[in-house]
Amino acid sequence: MIRIALSGAGGRMGRTVYKSLIDSKEYQIVFGVDQYPTEDLPFPVYKSFEGCTLEADVILDFSSPSSLDGILDYAVKTGTKVVLATTGYTPEQLKRIGYASKEVAVFHSANMSLGINLLANLSKEAMKFLGDGYDVEIVETHHNKKLDAPSGTALTLANAINSVREKELDHVYGRRESAKRREKNEIGIHAIRGGTVVGKHDVMFLGAGELVRLSHEAESKEVFVRGALRAINFVLTKQTGLYDMNSILGSFYAVTSVSSEKDVSMLYFPSIEADHFIAILRGIKDADVNLDMISQNINLDGTLAVSFTLGDSDLAVAEKIVGDHPHTSVVGTAKLTAEGAGMEHTSGVALEVLSILKGLGTNIYAITTSETKISCCIDHSKLVEAESALKKYYGLG
Ligand SMILES: NC(=O)c1ccc[n+]([C@@H]2O[C@H](COP(=O)([O-])OP(=O)(O)OC[C@H]3O[C@@H](n4cnc5c(N)ncnc54)[C@H](O)[C@@H]3O)[C@@H](O)[C@H]2O)c1
Incomplete structure (x- = not known):
């Protein structure tokens, strides 16, 4: 049972939270805080967090900005996590929320829907x-x-x-x-x-x-209660840090699709001058060949270490353009891509994807990322297994 301290218990949202949780087996309001008397509520209601002796797992606040200091002091002192749904904080108060979140996990969203x-x-x-x-x-x-x-x-x-x-x-x-x-x-x-x-x-x-x-x-106001309960479940998994609705959305939508491309080859140049590489790219463009994953680093001597992928059927054309410049051609690879709009708000997705792929024993020849996408060039022989492992992990059937 998650124990909630309800701040603003006597207000419109406080009472909506209370009514929504009357029959709950998962959440219990152990005490409330409200500046005005609220004798009709079936739990103790303190005038402020000062002098409050009861304990809770999380404070849920639907009150007003004037109650912020009392909430943060109590939360930091007792290690109680906080969900702030109140609106209208000043920039100074938002800073204080940021400071407190270094000591205890705080979730703040001006709209919980x-x-x-x-x-x-x-x-x-x-x-x-x-x-x-x-x-x-x-x-x-x-x-x-x-x-x-x-x-x-x-x-x-x-x-x-x-x-x-x-x-x-x-x-x-x-x-x-x-x-x-x-x-x-x-x-x-x-x-x-x-x-x-x-x-x-x-x-x-x-x-x-x-x-x-x-x-x-x-x-209806219940939509905010549902969101606040999600926020409670989320913040209870954290020790410190400041979170918002995007943190939850991000974890839902970090990966929403996994797709694959077969018959991919890769060309790798361990050391090539930028001008020479541009000339190769021009030749490849003139031959109407599409390149895909381009992954590049700069060596200590200023040359590029660069690789790109292309379709198997275009490999012979590309090799002719590259000529005898030192490179390695890797054939029999495939491209696997995990995508999701929430990826930009979620840490650890690259770690998850790479750990799953390594766990299957595939080589990973190249990795490219954007805010919402991770693509890996892997062994073709492992593609089916890898695609289904990622889909299973992210609940995509
Ligand atoms: N984040 C969301 O999704 C969301 C949704 C709805 C409302 N809200 C916000 O929640 C807050 C409350 O909304 P409401 O409609 O329930 O307001 P309300 O005025 O009906 O209730 C606020 C309650 O908090 C109490 N209160 C205010 N300041 C206090 C203090 N310093 N100490 C102790 N008690 C105090 C009041 O006595 C009152 O009972 C507002 O800031 C509102 O904008 C947020």
């Missing part, structure tokens, strides 16, 4: 795809009791979009200066408050003659 985190990733892709020709505006809508504006999620979305830009867009909150035109380097962030809306976020890319709108709407 998986869908919103998908929206952030899609917004990044849209920004990369559409580029500077499109103006970006974010509009968020929340119930009339929400204290902070704009929402922490709107800021997270704006930061996600800026993270893939060379030059960051300046945040502009609302547009009160009516005589001023929109500047190119702006990202507009607008807050609407009213009624009982749980949370709606629209990211708009406005170009000449078209509008692309990415949208997410939370229909």
Whole structure:
């Protein structure tokens, strides 16, 4: 049973957490903290973490930024892990969260729904795809009791979009200066408050003659509870460090596909001048041959140690172009690729892939990586076994 200390126990989210866990066999709220009396809750509720004598495995916080110091002091003092779902922290408070996470594991996300985190990733892709020709505006809508504006999620979305830009867009909150035109380097962030809306976020890319709108709407508060429980399970596996929803998504989506290519050959040049190598590449291009995995290092004497792969059927053409320059041709190889959008947020994927391949006793002739992909050139004879071992390990059937 995971023991939870619920901070903000008497609030809307605190009560939603409590109701969701009434029949839980996995989670138990052992105590709560709330500045206001909450006698109706069936567990002890302290006014603050100071003087709190009960112990828990994890603090789940849905309160307000004013409770942060008390939470972090208690967590560091007692070694209790923390999930912070509260929004509206100042940059100074975010720094304090960072310091505390060096001593105890902390998970912080301004939005616990998986869908919103998908929206952030899609917004990044849209920004990369559409580029500077499109103006970006974010509009968020929340119930009339929400204290902070704009929402922490709107800021997270704006930061996600800026993270893939060379030059960051300046945040502009609302547009009160009516005589001023929109500047190119702006990202507009607008807050609407009213009624009982749980949370709606629209990211708009406005170009000449078209509008692309990415949208997410939370229909009930339970979606945040489900995400918070995932965060609890995740943070309990860590000792220290600062984590967010991408840490969870990354581990789900680190590898989502494993693919293979047969009949691959590799040419390896242990020492070649860059100019000579470029001349070889030009010859290969003129012969209309496609090269694939290019892997390169610089030797101490300034020459390149370089290899590339190509289809078996193109090997003879490539060898003719290379001529008698010292090289090794490796035939009977194959290419195996593991890919996943979450790889860039997950450490250790290369270690897992290489350990599995070595465990099967295959040679690994070349490795190339990108943020979301690892490709290995291995023995053709081991390809079927290796592909199925990786698929099994990553749950891909
Ligand atoms: N991360 C997410 O997915 C997510 C989802 C929903 C809400 N939130 C955030 O969670 C927080 C709480 O939302 P809510 O709608 O439940 O608000 P709420 O106002 O209904 O509840 C907050 C509770 O915290 C208590 N509290 C506030 N400051 C305190 C302090 N210093 N010490 C002790 N108790 C304190 C209040 O008395 C109140 O009972 C907000 O910051 C909100 O933006 C985050």
